[in-house]
Amino acid sequence: MAVAHLKTIEQRLLWLSHWMIHHANHIRPKEDAIKVGGHQASSASMVSIMTALYFSALRPEDRVAVKPHASPLFHAMQYLMGNLPREKMEAFRGFGGAQSYPSRTKDVDDVDFSTGSVGLGVAITSFAALIQDYIAAKPWGGERPMGRMVALVGDAELDEGNVYECLQEGWKNDLRNTWWIIDYNRQSLDGIVHEGLFQRIEKTFDAFGWDLVKVKYGALQRAAFEEPGGDRLREWIDRCPNTEYSALTFMGGAVWRQRLMEDLGDQGDVSALIDRRSDAELADLMENLGGNCVQTMADTFAAIDHDRPVCFLAYTVKGWGTPIAGHKDNHGGLMTPKQMAEWQAHMGVPEGKEWDPFATVKNPSSLRAFLKKVPFFAGGPRRLQDAVLPVPAIAVPGEREIATQMAFGKILDELAKGDSDLAERIVTTSPDVTGTTSLGPWVNRRRLFARGARPDVFKAHNIPSTAKWEFSPAGQHIELGIAEMNLCLLLAAAGLSHSLFGRRLIPVGTVYDPFVARALDALNYACYQGARFLLVGTPSGMTLAPEGGAHQSIGQPLIGMSQAGLTAFEPAFADELAIIMEWAFEHIQRSGLPEPDPRTWLADAAGGAVYLRLTTNPLEQPMARTDAAFRQGVIDGGYWLRRPGPNCEAVIAYQGAIAGEAIRAAGMIGNDRRDIGVLAVTSADRLHAGWTAAQRARTNGKAEARSRVEALLADLPPHAAIATVIDGHPATLSWLGSVIGHRTLPLGVEAFGQTGTIGDLYRHFGIDAASIAGRVGAMTPGRRLAT
Incomplete structure (x- = not known):
């Protein structure tokens, strides 16, 4: 009886998914002639696999990353189960409708992992399994049953390099409870998969300790x-x-x-x-073929009785069960209205009953009874929650001269010394740059994580070392190889732990700032999921000058500004960093409505991930600053380090490590002009976001809307000029002149530097103090400028 029900469900999902796509492309009114799409053939090849998986094999604790092009099947399944309203199905790929690819944040049905950028949804399951092991090893981890992290994989996704990068990390961490189910339909967007390719892929999985199960015949x-x-x-x-x-x-x-x-x-x-x-x-x-036989797939899944990672190679026909099955152009192809009409008759769906979930079911009551008992759906929605962790006050490191990277390490070390709930839930990670990004003191106190204890061999042999690399289940640092994609995928999995596993983590990842770009696809993927984490990029700009252009970041401030779901800061001083980190630990735990704060027009209540751009260049620290206005200014994105007066002729606005040069330049100009303003920008991202939000609000009738940056510049005389300077791309701050309409000189870096000292490169790019002062003087002619 169970097999008969599975077969019925399979045919219902096949019809509903294809009708949804057909409706979007051929029936729903359209504003233009552009094809809506929907990947009918790629859905059809997965229907037997997904039916057997969801309605036979899975349990509520399991988590699934659905192949992007199988999204219509996922939505059809949720519709059949009563978890998705018909209007969402009818609006598939339309505004407010079921999403083109499964989305945790945009879809209303129960998506575990967003997918869409191929390969990333595959890889995140292995990191989710690692995070599940991490939580289970901790005394606060609870008794929740271990779930399987499942990826439904298109065979063409295995062309993506990040898939193989994550296999290596899985092997290093004794990966468990992970299934990858490959839809081996041998067709991709541009053609047919090459003969013999999977013989080599099979060897790869075997080398990394996976069980390989071929499902070739139905x-x-x-x-x-x-x-x-x-x-x-x-x-x-x-x-x-x-x-x-x-x-x-x-x-x-x-x-x-x-x-x-x-x-x-x-x-x-x-x-x-x-x-x-x-x-x-x-x-x-x-x-x-095996992957198109629901009975075979159900039996295959049921036969797995261990927790080792398993790769199922399920042979399928792309477009199975439809008139376009097997055609090499069917990846993005659609059934024509004539083909759909003939297929509708073949499927036995009466006209006018196309949206009826049980249209062709002979005994609906029996099927409904079966569906109510399906374990995966029996407990309802599976989004979990965990309490918000209180954030302790963060003290400012007391050194008179210090770099923000060093201050970051000291702040984490102080947290490691304590016993706060927050420190207990912090998990750090880094792609082979742990020591050089100042995580060493934290790791020495909190140790490295592994499922089994592994001693520090150097310590055992009494060899002196500043690094204490002891692995144990109690450790709070997860070691990664030098693959930045893996870093952001691990941060994504850890940043969803409260929802996936009911236990909140505070993930902190460090990376060389120039190599944030290497991880950009995975970083975007993590933010698209709504994952919460702290990403620390260091050293910023040219502050690792002796390493040359390959280790100098230029566009990263613009990445921080443009990446949705990520709030970017670039503090210059240790006290700013302490304030920002305290705020960030709270921000990554927030989950309120995205309503703008009328003071800043920033939607802070919704929370999100945070990116810090730090430096290795030590700066002389200002005297203690503890007033509330200063703290608020740092968080809001900027404050007046030197407030301009009514006769101000020029303002120097800076962000980050260039602070020392900007302040010295203001002092040089001050020898001739007393009224020079200095604007400290801690987050161009937040200032810009608040400004654009306030403009939208005013357009929508809220005339009183004013952003933080508008308030900062409100009293600046119209004739004053603004010189913006950053150790990064000048576009980061060049927009400041547009806020009210001041002349603006954007200074920064637009080309790769060469090996040299920081001073050499700052002079080369014209962002040293003397160059800044000279350029500002040229903007305000008629006065002598002392340099």
């Missing part, structure tokens, strides 16, 4: 192989090239018969095996 094929002559049919299937098998599938039963008789016909057992079947039955037999 129940019909296995039964046929038992008939006289069946062994020769199996040999023919095994030898048939991918392209040929796809083409024959598209052409159908009569062509299958002709080809098989030509190649195998013997006027004996094989001929009889073929002749016993009609054209339609023969087509069903040849298309009954």
Whole structure:
């Protein structure tokens, strides 16, 4: 009975997913002639796999990353279960409708992991499994059952390099409870998968300790192989090239018969095996690959009785069960209205009942009873929660001269010494730059994580070392190899732990700032999911000058400004950093409505991830600043370090490590002009976001809306000029002149530097104190400028 129900569900999901796509492209009114799309063929190849997985194998604690192009099937499944309203289905790929690809933050159904940028949804499951192990090893981890982290994988996704990068990390961390189910339909956007490719991929999985389960033949094929002559049919299937098998599938039963008789016909057992079947039955037999057989897939999943990582290689037909099955152009192709009408008749769906979830079900009450008992759905929505952790006050490091990178390490070290709930939940990670990004003191106190204890060999041999690399289940640092994509995927998984596993983590990842760009796809993916973490990029700009241009970041401030879901700061001083980190630890735990604060027009209540751009260049620290206005200014994104007066001729606005040069330049100009303003920008991101939000609010009738940056510049005389300077791309701050309408001189870096000292490179790019002073003087002619 269970198999019969699974078959019924499979056919219902096949119809509903394809009708949803057809409706979006051919029935729903359109404003233009652009194809809406929806990947009918890629959904069809997954229908048996997903039916068997969700309605037979999964339990509520399991988590699934759905192949992006199987999104219509996922939505159809949720619709069948009553978890998605019809209007969302009807608006598929439209504004406010079911999303093109599964989205945790945009879809209303129960998406575990967003997918869409191919390969990333695959890889995050292995890091989610690692985070699950991390939580289970802790005394506060609770008794929640261990779930399987499952990825439904398109075979073409295995072209993505990040998939193989994560395999290595999984092997290093003794990966468990991870399933990857590969939809091996052998067709991608541009063609057919090359012959023999998966023989090499199989060896890769074996090398990294995965079990490989091939699911090649369905129940019909296995039964046929038992008939006289069946062994020769199996040999023919095994030898048939991918392209040929796809083409024959598209052409159908009569062509299958002709080809098989030509190649195998013997006027004996094989001929009889073929002749016993009609054209339609023969087509069903040849298309009954393992991944297109719901019974086979259910039995295969049920046979796994261990927690080792498993890769299922499920052979499928792309477009299975539809008129476009097998055609090499079917990846983005759609059934025509004529094909859909004929297929609707074939599927037995009455006209006018297309959206009825049970339209073709002979005994709806029996199926409904079955669906109510499906374990995966029995507990309802599976989004979990955990309490917000109180953030202790963060003290400012007391050094008179210090770099923000060093201050960051000292702040974490002080947290490590304490016993706060926040410190207990911090998990740090870094792509092979732990010591050089100032995480060393934290790791020495809190140790490295591993499922089993591993001693520090250097310590065991009494070899002096500043690094104490002891691994244990109690450790709070996860060591990574030098792959920045893995860093952001791990941060994404850890940053969703409160929702996935019911235990909140405070993930902190460090990376060389120039190499944030390497991780950009995964960083965007993490933010798109709504993951919460603190990413620390250091050293910023050219402050690692002796390493040359390859280790100098230029566009990273613009990344921080443009990345949705990420708030970027670039403090210059240790007291600013302490304030920002205290705020950040609270911000990454927030989950309120995205309503703007009328003071700043920033939607802080919604929370998000945070990016800090820090420096190795030590600066002389200002005297203690503890007033509330200063603290608020740092968080809001900027404050007046030197407030301009009514006769101000020029303002120097700076962000980050260039503070020392900007302040010295103001002092040089001050020898001739007393009224020079200095604007300390801690976050161009927040100032700009508040400004654009306030402009939108005014457009929408809220005339009183004023942003932080508008308040800062409100009293600046119209004739005053603004010189902006940053150790990064000048566009980061160049917009400041547009806020009210001041002349602006944007200074910064727009090319790769070379090896040298910081001073050499600052002079080369014209952002040293003397150059800044000279350029500001040229903006305000008629006065002598002392330099």
